[in-house]
Amino acid sequence: MDDRKIRNMEEFAEVVGISRPTLSKYFNDPESVRKSTRTRIEGALEQYDYRPNIFAINQNRKLTKNIGIVVPYLADPFFAEIARNLEMLVIGSGYRPILLSSHGTAAQENDNLESLRAIKPAGALLAPLGRRSDKAAVESFCRAVPSVLFDSNISGLGEAFVGHDNDQATALICDYLCRSGQPPAFLEMRDPTNPNAYRRRKAYCDVMERMGHPVHLLQVDGNGWDFERIGLEGGIKLIDGGDLPTDTILCSNDRIAIGMLAAAYQRGLRVGLGPGCALRVAGHDDHPFSRYTCPPLTTVSQGYDIIAERSVERLFSLIESGQRAEKRDEIYLEGKLVMRLSA
Known part of the structure; x- marks a missing residue:
């Protein structure tokens, strides 16, 4: 028997290496999990002499x-x-x-x-x-x-x-973009819907200032959740107005970036790395569609x-x-x- 004192199910899940939902399922009904999992849990119960709070579990069954x-x-x-x-x-x-x-x-x-x-x-x-x-x-x-x-x-x-750790993730993609080409401008909605957008904006500004690069905020009009349309319409205005201060655009999220890709296509600008490319576009989130855009979108993922x-x-x-x-x-x-x- 292991002398380590296990105080709660979270600690038990950690030492056993089985997720809490699976443990919860076992304690509600041992027959509901696979035999191999059941054997592993029961062996660990003996090894650590852990007993769950049966009173609390029984109380929860009344919910x-x-x-x-x-x-x-x-x-x-x-x-x-x-x-x-x-x-x-x-x-x-x-x-x-x-x-x-x-x-x-x-x-x-x-x-x-x-x-x-x-x-x-x-x-x-x-x-x-x-x-x-x-x-x-x-x-x-x-x-x-x-x-x-x-x-x-x-x-x-x-x-x-x-x-999501917006500070870490934004710093990660800004560092990559600065190392691989021109420092990015940040494309966002003027009045963002999601609070993560504000954290990403601040993180972008902090990283650019820390690295000694200019801060370029490209704010486009729009509200609600139709991000692709907002990115498309805002991107076209920026391109037509000659208002892109760099050839690298980091978008607040992947859906705005998808709109920006469409804007570049409509204006005949090739997006990507290498000869013949006029723009680089990156996003944030690893949206389910981002790998299927043309070209596929560079981004930073959320798990x-x-x-x-x-x-x-x-x-x-x-x-x-x-x-x-x-x-x-x-x-x-x-x-x-x-x-x-x-x-």
């Missing part, structure tokens, strides 16, 4: 098996992919996901939260609108329901936040699967403990550079 998932705009493939990962993890833990889209409006987000509260979910995974959210409504919901926020961080709300996994693990640790968190966690996951032909 509904519903887990709310709220995203700002399900038509965006970025959020659709994260939601798909969340749903599969929730189902794998023996719970029922209830997926709702806020369609980009605070009114719909509030309606979603009220609908979820009415069915008394065991917990919720929320990607709030951010700046456009009714903060009081989100705060009220999070007080009533154990909640983990992802993608969009509203300070102080929910038991935890899991999301959809890891963000989903860590969010679900953190939520189920709350549900299984039967207690609210004493301190809010903020978990930031690093991005990875994805080099393709556009830059």
